Amino acid sequence: xxxxxxxxxxxxxxxxxxxxxxxxxxxxxxxxxxxxxxxxxxxxxxxxxxxxxxxxxxxxxxxxxxxxxxxxxxxxxxxxxxxxxxxxxxxxxxxxxxxxxxxxxxxxxxxxxxxxxxxxxxxxxxxxxxxxxxxxxxxxxxxxxxxxxxxxxxxx
Numbered sequence: 001x002x003x004x005x006x007x008x009x010x011x012x013x014x015x016x017x018x019x020x021x022x023x024x025x026x027x028x029x030x031x032x033x034x035x036x037x038x039x040x041x042x043x044x045x046x047x048x049x050x051x052x053x054x055x056x057x058x059x060x061x062x063x064x065x066x067x068x069x070x071x072x073x074x075x076x077x078x079x080x081x082x083x084x085x086x087x088x089x090x091x092x093x094x095x096x097x098x099x100x101x102x103x104x105x106x107x108x109x110x111x112x113x114x115x116x117x118x119x120x121x122x123x124x125x126x127x128x129x130x131x132x133x134x135x136x137x138x139x140x141x142x143x144x145x146x147x148x149x150x151x152x153x154x155x156x
Contacts (some may be wrong), residue, residue: 001071002023002027003025005022005055005151006148007024008055008146008150011138011146012059012064012065012136012146013064018062022055022058022059025054026051026054026055026058028059029050029054031094033050033090035120036050036054038053039061040057040067042047042128042130052062052152054099054125056126056128056134059126059134059136064080064087065084065126065136066080066083067132067135068080068133068135069105070104070105070106070131071105071132072105074100074103075101077105077108077109077112078094078097078100081094081112081135081137082094084135084137085121085137088121088137090121094116095115097111099111100112104135109123109135109156110156112156113155113156116137117140120140121137122137122138122140122155123135123137123138124136124143124147124155125155125156126152126153127152127153133156135156
């Protein structure tokens with residue numbers, strides 16, 4: 001089970017040092033759930049997958065992903081996407097996005113993927129089973145393999 005996290009991290013992150021750091025933290029939480037650091041006040045219940053939460057929280061804390069509320073306006077999300085693009089060394093390619101500012105996330109996130117797709121990238125949702133969206137940027141060629149690792153990883 002834990003090997004899938006290592007493989008997912010290697011797809012999402014180019015920094016091998018971070019991959020090892022994050023993986024070690026996940027192993028720690030897997031071995032002892034009390035090691036989960038609830039930085040985002042998720043208030044997990046007894047059935048929550050704390051390894052998944054730690055995985056997502058670490059990605060967010062290290063700016064490999066971002067979390068947006070279900071009612072977040074596009075201007076705030078656009079800034080987060082630009083940070084993800086910059087972190088991967090990609091110039092901003094969200095051209096022609098003027099019509100997204102009046103939409104809700106459930107409507108603008110798939111449209112963003114149409115724009116990102118032009119440069120061979122996509123956003124995927126790391127599902128928390130909550131009313132927020134956790135997004136990370138991937139290379140379009142790695143979508144199918146990434147989706148195969150965990151059913152909570154979804155395209156917008």
